[in-house]
Amino acid sequence: MTKVFIPGDAAALSMGADKVAAAIRSEADKRKLKIEIIRNGSRGLLYLEPLVEVETPKGRIAYGPVAAKDVASLFDADFLKGGKHRLGHGPTEEIDYLKKQERLTFARCGVIDPLSIEDYIAHGGYAGLKTALAKSGAEIVKDVTDSGLRGRGGAGFPTGIKWKTVLDARADQKYVCCNADEGDSGTFADRMLMEGDPLTLIEGMTIAGIATGATKGLIYIRSEYPHAIAKMKQAITKAVAARFLGDNIQGSGKNFSLVVRTGAGAYICGEETSMLESLEGKRGMVRPKPPIPALEGLFGKPTVINNVLSFAAVPDILAKGAEFYKNYGMGRSRGTLPFQLAGNIRQGGLVEKAFGITLRQLVEEFGGGTHSGRPARAIQVGGPLGSYVPVSQFDMPMDYETFAANGAMVGHGGIVVFDDTVDMARQARFAMEFCAIESCGKCTPCRIGAVRGVEVIDRIIAGIERDKNLIVLDDLCQTMVDGSLCAMGGLTPMPVQSAVKHFPEDFDRPPVARAAE
Amino acid sequence: MLTKPEASPDGERARDVCSRHGNRPDELIEILHEVQEQLGCVPEAVIPVIAKAINLSRAEVHGVVTFYHDFRSVPAGRHVVKICRAESCQSMQSEALCSHAKASLKLGFGETSADGQVTLEAVYCLGNCALSPAMMVDGELHGRVDASRFDEIMAETLSEATQ
Numbered sequence: 001m002t003k004v005f006i007p008g009d010a011a012a013l014s015m016g017a018d019k020v021a022a023a024i025r026s027e028a029d030k031r032k033l034k035i036e037i038i039r040n041g042s043r044g045l046l047y048l049e050p051l052v053e054v055e056t057p058k059g060r061i062a063y064g065p066v067a068a069k070d071v072a073s074l075f076d077a078d079f080l081k082g083g084k085h086r087l088g089h090g091p092t093e094e095i096d097y098l099k100k101q102e103r104l105t106f107a108r109c110g111v112i113d114p115l116s117i118e119d120y121i122a123h124g125g126y127a128g129l130k131t132a133l134a135k136s137g138a139e140i141v142k143d144v145t146d147s148g149l150r151g152r153g154g155a156g157f158p159t160g161i162k163w164k165t166v167l168d169a170r171a172d173q174k175y176v177c178c179n180a181d182e183g184d185s186g187t188f189a190d191r192m193l194m195e196g197d198p199l200t201l202i203e204g205m206t207i208a209g210i211a212t213g214a215t216k217g218l219i220y221i222r223s224e225y226p227h228a229i230a231k232m233k234q235a236i237t238k239a240v241a242a243r244f245l246g247d248n249i250q251g252s253g254k255n256f257s258l259v260v261r262t263g264a265g266a267y268i269c270g271e272e273t274s275m276l277e278s279l280e281g282k283r284g285m286v287r288p289k290p291p292i293p294a295l296e297g298l299f300g301k302p303t304v305i306n307n308v309l310s311f312a313a314v315p316d317i318l319a320k321g322a323e324f325y326k327n328y329g330m331g332r333s334r335g336t337l338p339f340q341l342a343g344n345i346r347q348g349g350l351v352e353k354a355f356g357i358t359l360r361q362l363v364e365e366f367g368g369g370t371h372s373g374r375p376a377r378a379i380q381v382g383g384p385l386g387s388y389v390p391v392s393q394f395d396m397p398m399d400y401e402t403f404a405a406n407g408a409m410v411g412h413g414g415i416v417v418f419d420d421t422v423d424m425a426r427q428a429r430f431a432m433e434f435c436a437i438e439s440c441g442k443c444t445p446c447r448i449g450a451v452r453g454v455e456v457i458d459r460i461i462a463g464i465e466r467d468k469n470l471i472v473l474d475d476l477c478q479t480m481v482d483g484s485l486c487a488m489g490g491l492t493p494m495p496v497q498s499a500v501k502h503f504p505e506d507f508d509r510p511p512v513a514r515a516a517e
Numbered sequence: 518m519l520t521k522p523e524a525s526p527d528g529e530r531a532r533d534v535c536s537r538h539g540n541r542p543d544e545l546i547e548i549l550h551e552v553q554e555q556l557g558c559v560p561e562a563v564i565p566v567i568a569k570a571i572n573l574s575r576a577e578v579h580g581v582v583t584f585y586h587d588f589r590s591v592p593a594g595r596h597v598v599k600i601c602r603a604e605s606c607q608s609m610q611s612e613a614l615c616s617h618a619k620a621s622l623k624l625g626f627g628e629t630s631a632d633g634q635v636t637l638e639a640v641y642c643l644g645n646c647a648l649s650p651a652m653m654v655d656g657e658l659h660g661r662v663d664a665s666r667f668d669e670i671m672a673e674t675l676s677e678a679t680q
Contacts, residue, residue, distance in 0.1 A: 185605045185642045281541075
């Protein structure tokens, strides 16, 4: 029976993958051909979705983007045996976009059946947990520390140090919380992993639990991700049934349970203390730090909080050793980062590469330039709170320190490309507007500052006392940076000030022309 | 009007949801999601019922309901159209898509059509940023949506309704 892989990933579904699957099923039945359809995750070549793969003796052969109307011609071309077709790309692994990547965290995503424990283990899954079960908590934490892994959610805090704090804390109950509130525009790696290889996240969290002595885990997933929520819940059920979760995991005497919690449309809940409040059933109001969550987190107990990709990197580190992971990357940015190419880009998708690759390589070599075909003008890296990077800085290597030294941030590796039609004054205004909409309201610089920010930028756009208002804007931004309780208010000035700094001409256009737009 | 909120059918169902969640206050958000799924919204009248069941004040429950964008106080239309307005989609002309959607549905963001068929909402990121602009219709995600694809999707959605 020929295996046909059709992604069930939300991005693939958004381009009609379900219709393609139905068409392939009915065409095969009509032709009396026996096929087995597997709904895998996405390979990350999102510009080719729905990407249909067929298993052949020569390996998996890729076709895409496939529409339901192409299905009959695919059968005519004998695609089940890897036949030639205008949508064909040859062996999937040989596609340049994929071949040039360094897939560690996403090694299995798109390859396996996301809900098959057997498939997962056959592709190296649970090797990390096996190693971890033979080690003490301190040894596991040392491996994670030595690997150089830093928080993949954006802040880049060393994961091992966080874990050690929780390990050393004494409490009757500790927790492991996964922040899967991936609300930043330009990011979708968390979603892709949860839909394409959920067991990796489960394994990473289980290892965190065993390492730090936490027996309860929660995954906070945003409500905008219904597919990811469903997959994670199903995967947890499978893992429990196979005794990889619950009491006495694999006969080790160790316990770890996991539940999924759904967010409710508040961007701020991606901030870790706000997420904790939300997990406790409250308004997502940011908590002051200290105390840090590692000591007083969920319900006041010591809590490991990491992003999806931080946890997902851990199984590999345990299975292959800290050195293996550390050998990737540059400077103090070790390992790989799954970059997400988004926005106005021809070949959008997920590119996992070691730190050190430049922005230009990502956008040009992988991304193939803009979707519109016009020149790229600005790239926003690291989400709505990240800087707008001008063309002159496209050759910066992706490295936490290099970006910070240039007034930008790598963040979670989300890359949103804008072509030369972008109006940076409008983008700056949006950054303030978004902050005003999503602020939790606890601290004044963020709650009021964002509203005033919109007003000031409106005056600049309207041509009212521009020079004076630019000074006011700068002052306001400084107040938000210095006085905000969390990154929402503290980093909103990043996109605003980078826009003013790198694209001053956009703040100096004739007000009349703008009004006519 | 004299009926106590907990004696109403809505109140009854809200109380059931709470008890299925062990009347635990930390599960309030899950409870509200479930209540909204069953009743189409979180009506003002069930707030005291929930508060009593999970031993919180009405103010606390009201605070949570109003903090999160997901919870509504009145039911949405039969179809909910969410268009992404975040940066990635902006770079692919989502503002033009928004204008088209508003004009063709004759609705502003946050509004429901008079016949109760469609609610139009703005969202900030659906996680489909490599295939911007994105929108979600009744929980189904769509990518690379331009004006003509929007019209196709809406025609399909609304024709399902009449069947």
